[in-house]
Amino acid sequence: MPQPSSDLIIMTTKDTSGKLYVREQTGYYQRLRRSLSWLLMAAFVGIPWLQYQGRQAFRIDTDRFAIEVLGRLILPQDFAILALLFALAAFVLFYVTKFYGRVWCGYTCPQTIWTLMFIWIERRIEGPPAKSRALDATSWRSGHKLLLRAAKHGSWALVALLSALTFVSYFVPARSLYPDFFAGQLSGAVWFWLSLFSLCTYLNAGLVREKVCQHMCPYARFQSSMFDKFTRQVSYNAARGEARGARKKHEVVKGLGDCVDCKLCVQVCPVGIDIRNGLQYECINCGLCIDACDDTMRQFNYPTQLIAYAGDSDTTAASGLPYHLAYGSAIAAVLVAMALWLTQLSSTDMSISRDRQQLYRFSAQGDIENTFVLRLSNKTSSVRSYQLQTAGLPEQAVLLLSSALQLQPMEDKEFIVTITLPECESPAQQDFQLLLTDGQSAEVLKKHSRFFAEACSSSGN
Structure with missing residues (x-):
């Protein structure tokens, strides 16, 4: 100029x-x-x-x-x-x-x-x-x-x-x-x-x-x-x-x-x-x-x-x-x-939302499934790999992911998270946490959510 x-x-x-x-x-x-x-x-x-x-x-x-x-x-x-x-x-x-x-x-x-x-x-x-x-x-x-x-x-x-x-x-x-x-x-x-x-x-x-x-x-x-x-x-x-x-x-x-x-x-x-x-x-x-x-x-x-x-x-x-x-x-x-x-x-942004179609569904094996949409944003200039686990659910809870939790630099991505519990292993509603960690820092991100299931009858217990 x-x-x-x-x-x-x-x-x-x-x-x-x-x-x-x-x-x-x-x-x-x-x-x-x-x-x-x-x-x-x-x-x-x-x-x-x-x-x-x-x-x-x-x-x-x-x-x-x-x-x-x-x-x-x-x-x-x-x-x-x-x-x-x-x-x-x-x-x-x-x-x-x-x-x-x-x-x-x-x-x-x-x-x-x-x-x-x-x-x-x-x-x-x-x-x-x-x-x-x-x-x-x-x-x-x-x-x-x-x-x-x-x-x-x-x-x-x-x-x-x-x-x-x-x-x-x-x-x-x-x-x-x-x-x-x-x-x-x-x-x-x-x-x-x-x-x-x-x-x-x-x-x-x-x-x-x-x-x-x-x-x-x-x-x-x-x-x-x-x-x-x-x-x-x-x-x-x-x-x-x-x-x-x-x-x-x-x-x-x-x-x-x-x-x-x-x-x-x-x-x-x-x-x-x-x-x-x-x-x-x-x-x-x-x-x-x-x-x-x-x-x-x-x-x-x-x-x-x-x-x-x-x-x-x-x-x-x-x-x-x-x-x-x-x-x-x-x-x-x-x-x-x-x-x-x-x-x-935080170096990562995390949000979770429920499947809006239904609160829960039954799998082919008869287990109860809750589906969530997990959105992650890598706010750094390096590749990040993450691990996800639950806290507050029974030990029988199984967490399934649509793909590996890996993000490129500055990438936003959505993942489908499915949590499965055997029928009658939890109350009709159960609060829990999703814990996200990565291998490059000691940072732990926590998000609260709720697992919905069908209330068990007394005969089923």
């Missing part, structure tokens, strides 16, 4: 139609964002290519509604771990938002990363904002305009397609997805999802852009309820900056603050707000206006940080301790619950 090689910050101007025109400028917070973007993009692209014991290390299996992770299969009945993961992510997000505002949106949100990527492509093809504005005013009859726009939108479409391929490779094995794609041998369902994800990426990052943050993202709506005096938000120091006014470099003008009213803080904002008007829900706390303002302050030989991450000046580190303890305890509790869940995770 293309990314700018320089440490750039985003500077924008807006025409009467509301379109943002972007120019580039170096800055500390853009370098930080660029580093995080590279890290997250590398993880996003690289994870589907990781292999573990000959299989994709992480893959979502939609056929079985399961997730493969490092040779282990997480089935729907194991999805409590996903609930814990979402709870952990929520607590961490709320914790960070409580003290640092919407830094997730400004630095690590996929919408922000992909939008900046598309903007970088736009600048490489169309040139500076002034040229983009002039190009917009040019007639569509111009071959130059058609060529540049075709190159831009074609590049966007290519990046969107590569993004969709990467996303789909979390569901379809990557090492077969790409060869099948270039050979044109993908199924109709895979083509549909590739097309849908490509279109969504192209629209969101290329055309809609900041409107997603302003009007579509629910996080933008409820995040302000988490803010209080402890939250460090991108803020304008009005006491120092007002009254604002234009001036020449190194010129001293009485009655004016440090703000030279260059409006770069407005132009730099990816969502087009003026941070000098105070906190606004559209602000994604990206810090780009800080970079622009600091650059201007240095040019005028003024102190930097006229716009900065700031909270209530009267608060102290100790005053925020209860919040740290509350969020820290919640995060720790979720981590402990995840650790306990992992210690109880």
